[in-house]
Amino acid sequence: MDKSMALDLTREVSAPSDSVGVPAKEYTLDIPRLPSVELPLKVSGSQESVVKAVQMCGGLTKVKKALNAHKDTPEGLELRLNDDNKRDGPNTFFNEHPIIGRLVPQRDESIVMKVSLPQGTLQACGGNLQKAIAxxxxxxxxxxxxxxxxNTIRFREMSDFQVRIDNVPSACEFNESLGSLEWERIQQYVQSIPDQDTRPFENINNLVVDRTSQIPSSDFQLPPPPRFSMVNIPFVYRFRANPYATKSSSGESTVRGTYLKNYQQLVHSFGDEAEIPLAAHPSLQEDYQKAQETGVYPGSNKDSKFYEKLDQCLSILHEAFAKRPIWVKRHIDGLIPQDLHVSLKIALSLVSYRFTKGPWRNTYIKFGVDPRTSAEYAKYQTEYFKVEGKLQKSLLAAKNIPQPPAKYYVSNKPGDIDSRFYFDGAQVPWYLMLQIDLLSHEPNIAEVCASVTYLKKPTELTGWFQELDLTKIRKIVKYELGCLVQGNTQFSEYKLKFFKSMLYTKESMMNKESSADADGDVSMADFEDVGGKIDKAQTKEQGNKLQDDDVDDNDDEDENDDDDDNGVESGEPDDVVLEQEENDMDDEDFEAQPQKSEFGRNESNGHDQINPAFDITTASFEDIISQISQRDSVTAAKLRKNLDGFIFESEL
Incomplete structure (x- = not known):
């Protein structure tokens, strides 16, 4: 701030309506610049209180050093909550950790004002300075x-728990020796410990857990944990209050009557003892019957026309479940008009139930339909895939991953699943919770499905499929999906043939005597047994070509990585994903759908066009800086100035 600037203080005073504000006196800002430290303490204006606060920060010298430090340096000001001068001994506190205060990253200059008022004015106005001035x-x-x-230092870290160990002999002995950092004391302490020392545990078995009596701390010989809190800042739980809940002035929480419980029927077991619901929950049936009689759904307003919307939604769902007995909710969303979505959860609870585990987890199943009774329901099993975070951040992935569907969308196939949810080997689907019949549009997966032999009884892990057949499907999807995410549409016929001809679910189960080729796969003799003889010269040529086709094939980075996965994982969906979907949160937060990287988005100005030949795994330092400069020239200049180059992870 320029010292030549002047401060103009203007205030309104009581005056007739035709008068104007009276300008206050102007003051120059050629005044001292003051550093400040915002302490999480109650510091009074007395000299003793200020001196004590400075001592808790390590003294005036350390405070000055922290204030003069550069804002980018990790150095900070240590605030210790315990006063060393008032301790009974050096072992009073075992795990004493300071709170670190740091300089504010962005300068936020503020003016310190001295306000003088007649004596007693502030007290008469209840401590309200604004009211007192007026x-x-x-x-x-x-x-x-x-x-x-x-210049300001602020403390934002948490204070850790601290334990007194005055009466813990073993802990005091440890601190007096190792804590002193004196070799003679340390050596004496180590030599005094017998080979089988039971003393730290000798009194644990004699402790009597009685809440009414105090147990002397001397009975517990083990020192407390050196640190209780493993993080410096509080964890962000992203708590979201119930939008229907209100809290009265007395602190009592109540839920508004507009909250409608859906009574969704859930089956928590996959065993034979689990009974399949044949109808909606009795309480839900009772509410719906009252709505049919009165025309108003219990808990809703007549003006909202909730019952009319519920009936329209039920009509759509009845037609949908007549065509397809098992649905994923994200697919149903495209069938329901936006104005009817408010009644969708109630409607789904009136026509379907859910499994909480097993191959049909996260689906809505028509009442009375038991997918465990027939293999015809195998095609409705769900498979979950997720693109690894490091691959999502790549520039190529940002171009090839489609935007997830809006919360309210309209299916491009009336009364059926939107075609953008299908996996056909040509596009990355909208949502990576895929049912088997949505995968069978890919020719290689269709070939595997056509030759499967279903189990006599479904299992919780693989459903009606044998593990080997399901592994083949997962391998093909993971490989092709990984290629599509990276912009590669030319799949290796060699790899696909290997996946379809797999003899074992894991490579570790293969015969140890079988030779491995350049890609770590089984020998060609295994292919001759399964799919006929293959010309080895042609196979070698295809294997060499594969190295050029793969976009993200870096075996040097991790010898244990399976390069067939292409950065794609499969397995059960995260509970967070299911909870978010159940709460109808925005789909942009779903972990089941990879997101576009903000850094690699396509802009209309053409600055984010990515050179197809650019490969981050082989690019030089100048190539990477050049790519960054196209999007953020300031960051690129800073990196070029502060860095001499990059060291690839494989070379560490």
Whole structure:
């Protein structure tokens, strides 16, 4: 701030309506610049309180050093909550951790004002300074700037628990020896410990857990944990309050009557003892019957027409479940008009139930339909895939991953699943919770499905499929999906043939005597047994070509990585995903759908066009800086100035 600038203080005073504000006196800002430390303590204006606060920070020298430090340095000001001068001994506290205060990254200069008012004015106004200033005439008050705060240290870290160990002999002995950092004491302490020392545990078995009596700390010989909190800042739980809940002035929480419980039927077991619901929950049936009689759904307003919307939604769902007995909710969303979505959860609870585990997890199943009774329901099993985070951040992935569907969308196939949910080997689907019949549009997966032999009884892990057949499907999807995410549409016929001809679910189960080729796969003799003889010269040529086709094939990075996965994982969906979908949160937060990287988005100005030949795994330092400069020239200049080059992970 320029010292030549002046401060203009203007205030309104009581005056007739035709008068104007009276300007206050102008003051120059050629005043001292003051550093400040915002302590998480109650510091009074007394000299003793200020001196104690400074001592808790390590003294005036350390405070000055922290204030003069560069804002980008990790150095900070340590605030210790325990006063060393008032301890009974050096072992009073075992795990004493300071709170670190740091300089504010962005300078936020503020003016320190001195306000003078008649004595008793502030007290008469209840401590409200604004009210006190307005209550006195202009000639009775005085406001003068005395300084500008231009450097601030703030404390935002948590204070850890600290334990007194005055009466813990073993802990005190440990601190007096190792804590002193004196070799003679340390050596004496180590030599005094017998080979089988039971003393730290000798009194544990004799402790009597009685809440009414105090157990002397001397009975517990083990020192407390050196640190209780493993993080410096509080964890962000992203708590979201119930939008229907309100809290009264007395602190009592109540839920508004507009909250409608859906009574969704859930089956928590996959065993034979689990009974399949044949109808909706009795309480839900009772509410729906009342709505049919009165025309108003219990808990809703007549003006909202909730019952009319519920009936329209039920009509759509009845037709949908007549065509397809098992649905994923994200697919149903495209069948329901936006104005009817408010009744969708109630409607789904009236026509379907859910499994909480097993191959049909996260699906809505028509009442009375038991997918465990027939293999015809195998095609409705769900498979979950997820693109690894490091691959999502790549520039190529940002171009090839489609935007997830909006919360309210309209299916491009009336009364059926939107075609953008299908996996056909040509596009990355909208949602990576895929049912088997949505995968069978890919020719290689269709070939595997056509030759499967279903189990006599479904299992919780693989459903009606044998593990080997399901592994083949997963391998093909993971490989092709990984290629599509990276912009590669030319799949290796060699790899696909290997996946379809797999003899084992894991490569570790293969015969150890079988030779491995350049890609770590089984020998060609295994292919001759399964799919006929293959010309080895042609196979070698295809294997060499494969190295050029793969986009993200870096075996040097991790010898244990399976390069067939292409950065795609499969397995059960995260509970967070299911919870988010159940709560109808925005689909942009779903972990089941990879997101577009903000850094690699396509702009209409053409600055984010990516050179197809650019490969981050082989690019030089200048190539990477050049790519960054196209999107953020300031960051690129800073990196070029501060870095001499990059060291690839494989070379570490």
């Amino acid at each position: 209550s006195v005439p202009p000639n009775k008050s005085k406001i003068v700037p005395v300084g500008i705060v231009n």
